[in-house]
Amino acid sequence: MYKGQEYNVFISYRGDRTGELGASIYKDLLHYKNADKKNEFAPFFAPLCIPKGEDFKQAIASVLADVKCFILLLDKDYFRNCKNDDDMVFFELQTALSNSNISFVPVALPEFSYDNQPELLSCFETSEINRIRHINPVNYLGVYNFKAEIDLIPVILSTLNSTHTQSASPAIFNLDINEFRKVSDKKFTFGRYPQSVVSDLDLIDKIATGMFNGETSLNPNTYTLQFRDKAFATIAENPFNKTKFDNGKVINAGARNYYELSPIVWQVLFENDDYYFAITDKIIDAVQFSLNRFPQRLDNNKFCPANSWETSYVRRWLNNEFFYDAFTESEREKIVYVRINNTDSGYYPSTSSDTNDKVFLISHSEIYKTDCDGALTTDYAKARGAYSSTSASHYGKGDWWTRSPGVTNDSVENVDRRGCVNAVPFCNYVDDTAASLRPCILIKKQ
DSSP: OBTTBOOSEEEEOOHHHHHHHHHHHHHHHHTOOOTTSOOOOOEEOHHHHSOTTSOHHHHHHHHHTTOSEEEEEEOTTTTTTTTSTTOHHHHHHHHHHTOTTOEEEEEEOTTOOGGGOHHHHHHSOHHHHHHHHTSOOEEOOOTTSSHHHHHHHHHHHHHTTOOOOOOOOOOOEEOOGGGSEEOOSOEEEEEEEEEEEOOOHHHHHHHHHHHHHSSEEEETTTTEEEETTEEEEEEEOOOSSSOBOTTSOBOOTTOEEEEEEEEEEEEEEEEOSSEEEEEESSBOBOOOSSSSSSOEEOSTTOEEOTTOGGGOHHHHHIIIIIHHHHSOHHHHTTBOOEEEOOSSOSSSOOOOOOEEESSBOOOHHHHTTSOOOOOBBOHHHHHTTOOOOOSGGGTTBOOEEEEEEOSSTTEEEEEOTTOOOSSSOEEEETTOSSSBBOOEEEEEOO
């Protein structure tokens, strides 16, 4: 038990790539509900569960005393530093292997092979190696797809020896925009997200002081700060261009400010008798479409271009990070699970199959049916790297992604600060941080 919490699933990783995957799996397990709307997972992921200033080894030893399932996110470097006594992965494995009650679930990334891991033989006993190596791993086919999460749920449940009743498949709404009516001048608020920078110096001082006197607490799931009845995010700022907050203060790289979580304003683009198709009124964050411009491997020798919505990093981010951080559980239940048409998306042929999503980006063909215009960029999005125009005619407005492919396999069509989406489409490379986000949802009418 650690800090009064008993955990049953431990997620072990090494490096940024498997770290992102680990954070995503952690959130999937944390928010999972079975047919009885109960969650049988109590996952532990060190970066999100160990408070700042705490001893890692003491925390991990305490957690692993109770854990039943140990997930290894295996890339080619996972075992590499295990020969160092102070290596944290080695400590995790050594501690877990000493507990006969723990079962191991290896998740193998494409480049991983046991045959190329000399550290296994030099650092562990043969009996210990076999506890891991003799398990048929879950094959994870790329950082950008959802297959690992789908496969892991039943595997972990089985490992925990749960008497689980499989959840019924969620109802999926087939989104056909031609069956909706265009809407103008209708907005609503729903969910919360960091937006405006805090300008009140007295409040800034109280938030910081509250970390010492107990008035300010950290939410370990979202890494937001709670001060009295308000929540705040804080980040190391990384602006794309020399821009300013809405209060006129220049945004400086490396500086830190507080951003209050406030209601998200949504602009309704389409409606029918039961649902609204809505997009955020402003650009709310800066997230790359894909993390690099290389094709993504799906399975065997099949590859998908870097600009495919189906395998994009931004799709994962929207349906995991944003979906769970921006909405409460009751709000998430109001968002409709939709089947998205990705085949008729724009000027250039799409390689993406149709997808099932809770949160998505608008397509070229959908935006043509709207009166959608340029959008302002929030303070938080600017600090996260979103482009914000400094010209008098489009001041404060930025560029934002669609889900439609661009002219090359490593580019995506986006809407510019003028709201320009006609004639030749504007495209950004998939790993561009300046083109940012206006997420879309389909939501039940109240």
